[in-house]
Amino acid sequence: MSDVTTPGDGLVDELAEQVASYRSTRERLERGTLPLATSVDGVTFEFQASLHELTLERGCYVMLDGDDGARLGQVTDIASDSARVDMNREGGGPTSIVLRIARGSGLILDHVGTSFHDVRVRLAEPHEVSAVLAGPNPDRAGLTIGELLHAPGVPAVLDSGGFNRHTFMCGQSGSGKTYSLGLLLEQMLAETELRVIILDPNSDYVGLSRVRPDADPMVSERYRDVPDQVAVWGNDERADHLLRLRFAELDTNAQAAVLGLDPVQDREEYAVLADLLRQVGADRQLIESLDQLTGSDSPSAQQLGLRAANLGVLDWDVWAGDQPSILQDLDKPNARCTVVPLGSLGTVEEQRLVAQTILSRLCRWE
Known part of the structure; x- marks a missing residue:
């Protein structure tokens, strides 16, 4: 039986x-895409590159080699893009080819402004990378926390x-936040004279006051x-x-919160508390502790x-009595670093009270 060729076979082959x-x-045009960058403001840059054998990725460091010298940059974003190229076919009319290329942007880390x-x-x-980034500021300590992922x-x-202003650290559970912050705190204590106050809900940093016996000499x-x-x-025993x-050290809002008083819903009792706290002697408030409330002559x-008794507040361990108060230490510190393991307190309410009180005191310093 002979092969049969239909008129459509030639069209399919063509x-x-x-x-x-x-x-x-x-592919030839895509591979020929030159890796080029442009910056208008001298602070950020945009670039293109071939997707074939692409070596650039988000976060990597790049050298931007120009006639006036080389600059160090860091890629902050990269994605695939397309570009249309019009060409003349040999023996035919014009045609368009859609090229797939990489486009991205980044920050200039050296020679900023040009x-x-x-x-x-x-x-x-x-x-x-080391020539530009590795050296610390000459008049401030550098805190080494590891090595650069892309260098x-x-x-x-x-x-x-940079720690004289707010710093935010975040990450998923198990990503290493606790370890990283511990390393950073160790570096700050060893390399600087910064004052450090740690509100430690899980008692992760109580060991900052000790050196492990197996630590590197x-x-x-x-x-x-x-x-x-x-x-x-x-x-606990680690403290x-x-x-x-x-109680007398707390501001009015904190004292009212301890007693579960809302300034609107419990306005009469709230006003009574505020009035009692305004009554001062020569050097102290009329009501210095919650125990004095129950023994007061005032109904x-x-x-x-x-x-307070019904709420169980009188049984909290956090009340000082004749013990020193942590707020006294914050005002006149005996140590450069104060660690407050909130989790060592018996109730969530006590933990919240201590955290609120310390943060309120710190806000007064700003």
């Missing part, structure tokens, strides 16, 4: 050749001067003087001082004392 030619031309156009982009070598062997160094030597500068205020407060004070 179409397949055209598709193969299109793909070949497209604009440029169409400079070459290449992956930076670790020694090139192996180059230390990751934080400028300690060089690291131990750098940390040698730190334990004497750390004081732990808690409610240097008992974590205590005085209103007795009612507040009864409320």
Whole structure:
């Protein structure tokens, strides 16, 4: 039986050749896409690159090589994009080819402020990154927390001067936040003279006052003087001082919160409390502790004392009595670092009270 050729077979073969030619031309053009960057403001840059054998990724360091020298940059975003190219086919009319390329943006880390156009982009070598980033600010301590992910062997160094303002650390559960913060705190205590106050809900950092016996000798030597500068205020055997407060030290809002008073819903009792607290002697408030409420001659004070007793507030361990208060230490610190393991307190209400009171006191310092 002989093969039968239909008129459509030739058309199919021709179409397949055209598709193969299109793909070949497209790949050749895509591979020929030059890795070029442009910056208008001298602070950020945009770039293009071929998707074939792409070496650039988000976070990586790049060298931007121009006629006026090389700049260090860091890629902050990269994604695939398309670009249409119009061409004339051999023996035919014009055609368009859609190229798939990489486009992205980044920040300039060196020679900031100078604009440029169409400079070459290449992956930076670790020694090139180190030349710009590894050295700390000469008048401030550098805090080494590891090495750069995209520049192996180059230390990751934080400028300690950046911690004079708010810093936010976040991550998923199990991502290493506790360990990373512990390392950062150790570096701050060993390399700077910054005052540190730690509200520690899970008692993760009570060990800052001790050096592990199996620690590296060089690291131990750098940390040698730190334990004497750390004081732990808690409610268990690991604490240097008992974590205590005085009712009289609390501001009116905190005192009302302890007694479960709302300034609107419980306006009469709230007003009674505020009035009692305004009655001061020569050097102290009329009501210095909750125990005084129950023993007061004032019926209103007795009612507040009864409320405290019903709420179980009188049984809280956090009340100082004749013990020192942590707020006294915050105002006149005996140690550079104060660790407050909130989880050592018996109730959530006590933990909230201590955290609120300490934060309120710190806000007065700003």
